[in-house]
Amino acid sequence: MKVVGIIPARYASSRFPGKPLAMLKGKYVVQHVVEQVNKVLTDVYVATDDERIAKAVEEFGGKVILTRADHQSGTDRIAEAVSKLEAVYDVVVNIQGDEPFIHESQIRTVVECFEDPTTDIATLGKKFDTLSAAKNPNSPKIILDNNNCAMYFTRALVPYIRNKAEEEWLEAYPFLKHIGLYAYRTEVLKAITRLPQSSLELAESLEQLRWLQNGYKIKVGLTDIETIGIDTPEDLERAEKA
DSSP states (O other): OOEEEEEEEOSOOSSSTTGGGOEETTEEHHHHHHHHHHTTOSEEEEEESOHHHHHHHHHTTOOEEEOOSOOSSHHHHHHHHHHTOSSOOSEEEEOOTTOTTOOHHHHHHHHHGGGSTTOSEEEEEEEOSOHHHHHOTTSOEEEEOTTSBEEEEESSOOSOOTTSOGGGHHHHSOOEEEEEEEEEEHHHHHHHTTOOOOHHHHHHTOTHHHHHHTTOOEEEEEOSOOOOOOOSHHHHHHHHHO
16 A cells, blocks of 8 residues: 655644744754654655745755645645656545644554545544533544444534433543544545535534545544644744643
8 A cells, every 4th residue: 555645834824824934843843744754654745835835845855746826725735736746646644734743653543544445534533531622612523433434523512411410421422532634545535625515514614524425434543642733823832842
């Protein structure tokens, strides 16, 4: 199984402009991501529309693919990047450019999901530590079937635990947090970028619901690691002190 890692990186971020090139412990944020992924995958590329990011990646020895600037999502950007590669890959792993602490075990886990031939797309889930964290609508939840495939993603606290006091819910059911690391079979990646937004996606503002609603099977690997993403300058300050 040939696997490629693609790291989409944008310079224009509303909350943190220039985030991929922010310095963290003496290296660019995106450089940390590349180095972590290189521990697992041989072929790793940064996909960007920005010459400043491309130049920085080349300077530290990374591989870069320049893409268009008009993509609506990181999924669209990596699909274009893969189309520009000469080699043919079975699986594409989409690693966020603001996850400098992504763990190699998480990448291995998402790739191993494709040992199941029915897997179209793979992602990760982690059990919530507290009920208050599970209630946060900014932390999407995953509902699994008995084969660890996603039945639904939601911002709501689902399922409702009947006949239990709320403080007992976490012991009664393993509420699962979605960790936004994705991998796709290459032909599936090409297909899903052509899908229109679905009604469930529009309702919950979760792109993965478009894929589920169109019948794609999303396998969920389990991790006990929750990494620190860099969304704001304050996140960077905390990461620098970690």
